[in-house]
Amino acid sequence: MFDFEIHSPEEEIHLPILKDNNVRLFIKRDDLIHPFISGNKWRKLKYNLIEAEKQGKKHLVSFGGAYSNHILALAAAGAKFGFKTTGFIRGEEIYNPMLSLCKIFGMSLCFVNREAYKHKIKLYNDIFTEETDTYFIDEGGAGKLAEKGCREIIKELKRAYNYIFCAAGTGTTASGIINEIALKNLETEINIVCVLKGYESISEDINLLLDKPYRYNILHDYHFGGYAKTKPKLIEFIQYVSKHTGMLTDPIYTGKTLFAIIDQVKQGKIKPNSKIIMIHTGGVFGILGMLDKFNKKGS
């Protein structure tokens, strides 16, 4: 039931800088899996949904910020597969296009202040003590079941690549990718682009989910000021890439990842004649929270 036929091709994109440096860049289009259950959020939800069904649970409950790709994916997946959904949203009650979409998909929204939000499990337990049909999914869909789903990104690859690049928030997606590459003994060099500022311990969190120690790089220089922060240079870059490829990237995760790839190419860090694969982890609705940045005069 949860194996709906997904479409995530490996598409090459063409930009002069790639050609000049004699490298080829392919994008694993997980953003095309579903308009709302997009990218790595589907990967991370899949085995959670399977588990919920196995346990006979009918109501999925999770947590996120007001522009959470995970919450939107959960709302749409719940609607598609017949679960009730509740989303605890951090902060004061507000309405934005993301949350309106969640409501259209039938999700109940529950706004909680930042202090209460810190104690998620307690909040969940307090509200749902009497209920037996609820299933808790952690913020962003983190955890071992999520990691398992992310391995499938690598299982599906049709070509061999010299380099792989993927964005990381919690690093769960990264850990699934690393585990599968290690298992298959691929020679692909792994580059994880951390989108948070000063999250030096992300490698410890990734390592907790690894089957065995394995070599990978974390790039810490492409956060553009921090999570959900941006700079005009990034906005311009996203606009440039969209215009030249027809593919959208978001300012929070995938735009930063693609920027990192191009920057590494410019710096000569990528060997000539190599093939790169970037995992497009979806989340293009992140743009909706930053439309004003794209509407500046003259651009």
Ligand SMILES: *Cc1c(COP(=O)(O)O)cnc(C)c1O
């Ligand atoms: C949530 C998200 C990520 C981060 O995934 P982690 O598994 O938390 O590292 C990356 N890209 C997009 C588009 C996301 O929505």
